Structures are given as structure tokens and as C-alpha cells.
Amino acid sequence: MAESFVLNTGARIPSVGLGTWQIEPEAVCSAVYAAVKAGYRHIDSAVAYRNQKEVGLALKKLFEDGVVKREELFITSKLWPGNHAPEDVEEDICSALEDLQLDYVDLYLIHGPIRIKKGTMFIPENLMRTDIPATWGAMEKLYDSGKARAIGVSNFSCKKVEDLLAIARVPPAVNQVECHSVWQQAKLRKLCQSTGIHLSAYSPLGSPGSPGYCGPSVLSNPIVISLAKKLQKTPAQVALRWGLQMGQSVIPKSANETRIKENFDIFEWFIPEDLMPEFNGIKQVRLLKAEFVVHPQSGYNSLEDLWDGEVEQEAGRAECEEYSDFLRCFSSAVET
Numbered sequence: 557m558a559e560s561f562v563l564n565t566g567a568r569i570p571s572v573g574l575g576t577w578q579i580e581p582e583a584v585c586s587a588v589y590a591a592v593k594a595g596y597r598h599i600d601s602a603v604a605y606r607n608q609k610e611v612g613l614a615l616k617k618l619f620e621d622g623v624v625k626r627e628e629l630f631i632t633s634k635l636w637p638g639n640h641a642p643e644d645v646e647e648d649i650c651s652a653l654e655d656l657q658l659d660y661v662d663l664y665l666i667h668g669p670i671r672i673k674k675g676t677m678f679i680p681e682n683l684m685r686t687d688i689p690a691t692w693g694a695m696e697k698l699y700d701s702g703k704a705r706a707i708g709v710s711n712f713s714c715k716k717v718e719d720l721l722a723i724a725r726v727p728p729a730v731n732q733v734e735c736h737s738v739w740q741q742a743k744l745r746k747l748c749q750s751t752g753i754h755l756s757a758y759s760p761l762g763s764p765g766s767p768g769y770c771g772p773s774v775l776s777n778p779i780v781i782s783l784a785k786k787l788q789k790t791p792a793q794v795a796l797r798w799g800l801q802m803g804q805s806v807i808p809k810s811a812n813e814t815r816i817k818e819n820f821d822i823f824e825w826f827i828p829e830d831l832m833p834e835f836n837g838i839k840q841v842r843l844l845k846a847e848f849v850v851h852p853q854s855g856y857n858s859l860e861d862l863w864d865g866e867v868e869q870e871a872g873r874a875e876c877e878e879y880s881d882f883l884r885c886f887s888s889a890v891e892t
């Protein structure tokens with residue numbers, strides 16, 4: 557299995573990256589350092605994760621210690637939802653670059669088809685309608701300037717990808733979306749493959765225990781567990797290896813050095829082709845539905861509207877109660 561995938565820019569994205577959401581600022585430096593020492597060359601960050609400065613400190617130390625050179629790493633960051641206005645996009649990346657202590661990022665993503673008023677907290681009352689064509693025009697300028705060596709989107713449905721492709725001068729290189737064996741994104745993967753967009757899988761372990769995630773567990777799924785037993789691997793390794801074999805990069809988060817290493821030990825073996833169809837038997841549920849975005853000000857009147865129909869819910873499941881926690885762990889670094 558390739559250790560990287562080629563983007564439509566010609567650059568390569570390493571197939572396993574370290575996710576950094578919900579790693580405490582004081583822990584993220586050692587997690588990033590340990591990951592790169594273990595062989596990771598891809599780090600997924602965002603200002604919304606409230607630890608981007610500390611990710612930058614880790615990168616600086618890695619370069620100073622001679623562990624790795626800048627050009628060997630693939631660093632992703634994301635546009636803050638309050639900075640969608642075209643005139644704010646360049647300042648947004650400049651601030652991310654300052655945090656990361658870098659001259660460029662390898663990938664800059666529109667974090668989602670979700671916008672809030674500039675300078676406000678990420679709460680439903682501050683939502684507003686997106687204007688993706690205008691924001692994308694400013695993202696294209698970042699690509700032209702070299703500050704972002706690739707640009708892309710996150711949390712875009714098939715329809716939103718198609719709408720973007722219809723107006724883009726620079727097509728998105730990546731769509732980073734929730735993807736794991738419990739939400740496999742078959743339709744979106746097919747569209748991305750046919751349009752040259754790389755699908756990058758966030759929450760590839762199903763984000764166990766995270767606020768805002770509701771539904772069945774990936775790591776305790778009986779099919780995943782039985783394959784792990786058969787292959788003498790852990791459920792996490794099977795979940796991640798499934799992603800690689802489906803042609804997507806995976807960005808598992810861990811703050812624990814043993815699990816960071818475990819999650820990278822997925823190259824020297826594979827899930828036999830005849831066992832892959834077993835994943836087809838897993839009931840599909842989107843775990844991060846983002847109900848809080850359904851609001852008169854966002855222009856999304858329902859989850860169907862937000863995800864353009866690409867949402868399956870557990871029958872009878874009520875709205876997730878943990879959204880206030882989700883919003884809390886996503887926003888306070890950029891409140892003004």
C-alpha cells in the first residue's frame with residue numbers, strides 16, 4: 557500500500573496523518589514530536605483546535621533537532637468559519653502560518669460549509685449563510701501566492717462539491733470528511749475519485765467519546781473486532797487500514813505515544829481482498845451530524861439540507877445532547 561497519495565496538484569499527501577483536535581495545548585507538542593519521530597509526515601491542524609501555536613512549537617523543535625526538514629512534512633490548516641469574507645481569507649492564513657511558524661502550508665481547507673459572523677464565537681446565534689464561490693475565489697489567491705500549496709474543502713457533500721467544481725478556477729485538491737467503517741461515504745468517494753479530488757478521512761476511529769458524536773462505535777463494531785482477531789491486529793489498526801485500502805488518507809488523533817505508534821503500524825500488512833466485503837455489512841450512520849448548524853441564520857433548514865440528503869440517523873434517536881460541549885471545544889481560542 558502506498559504511503560502517500562498523489563493530489564491533483566502533483567504533490568503527495570502522506571496516507572496517515574496525526575489529528576490534533578482535542579489534544580490539550582500542553583500535550584500537543586509532545587504528541588506531534590512523538591508522531592514525527594515514529595514516522596508520521598502529515599499533521600492535521602486548525603485554529604479551531606486551540607492548540608495551533610503549540611503545534612508550531614513542536615515543528616520548530618523538530619526542525620532544530622534535525623529530526624525532519626520542512627519539505628518532508630505535509631501540514632494542513634483550515635480557514636476559521638468567521639473569516640469566510642474574501643478580504644479576511646489572506647489574514648486568516650497569515651495568522652495560521654504565524655502560529656505554525658511556517659512560510660506555507662501544504663493544504664488549506666475551508667473548514668466546512670458553515671459560516672459565522674466575523675469576530676464572534678462559534679454559537680448558533682452567530683451563524684450566517686455561506687458564499688462559497690466568493691470564499692473560494694480568495695482561497696484560489698492563496699494557492700496562487702504559494703502560501704497554500706494545495707487548497708480544498710471539508711465537510712462538503714456531493715452536491716456542494718459539484719457546485720464548487722462548477723465555478724472553480726482551481727479545483728479543490730482534497731475534501732476532508734467524516735469517514736470510517738460506520739460512515740463509509742460510498743457516494744462521495746465515487747464522486748471524488750471521478751473528479752480527481754482526494755478524500756481524506758477525519759474521525760477514522762469514529763472519534764470515541766467526543767462531544768457531538770452520536771451513534772454506534774467503530775472500535776467495538778463486531779465486524780471490525782472479528783477482523784482484528786483474524787488478522788491479529790487491533791480494532792483501531794483494522795479501522796485505519798480499511799481506510800487506506802479504500803484509497804483515502806486517514807488522520808487519527810491520539811495524545812498517547814503507544815497509540816500514536818500503533819496507529820502508524822498499518823503498512824506492513826493488509827486486509828485480504830476477500831475479507832473487505834465484510835465491511836459492507838456494517839449499518840451506516842453519520843456520527844457527527846452537526847444539528848447546531850440547522851438554524852434560520854445559516855440557511856440550513858434541516859440536516860437533509862446541510863448534508864444534501866447524505867445523512868442517516870439511528871431510528872428514534874433524539875438530538876445529541878452534547879452540542880454545547882462540542883461548541884466549547886471548537887471555538888474559544890478565536891473568540892473576540
Ligand SMILES: NC(=O)c1ccc[n+]([C@@H]2O[C@H](COP(=O)([O-])OP(=O)(O)OC[C@H]3O[C@@H](n4cnc5c(N)ncnc54)[C@H](OP(=O)(O)O)[C@@H]3O)[C@@H](O)[C@H]2O)c1
Pocket residue numbers: 574575576577578600601667668710711732733757758759760761762763764765766775790792793807808809810811812815816818819
Ligand atoms: N475537518 C473537520 O471538520 C474535522 C472534524 C473532526 C476531526 N477532524 C480531524 O480529524 C482528526 C481525527 O478525528 P477525531 O479526533 O475526531 O477522532 P479519531 O481520530 O477517530 O479518534 C480519536 C479518539 O480515539 C482514541 N484513540 C486513538 N488511537 C486509538 C487506538 N489505537 N485505540 C483506541 N483508541 C484510540 C483517542 O484517544 P487518545 O488520544 O487517548 O489515544 C481519541 O479519543 C482530528 O483530531 C482532527 O485533526 C477534522
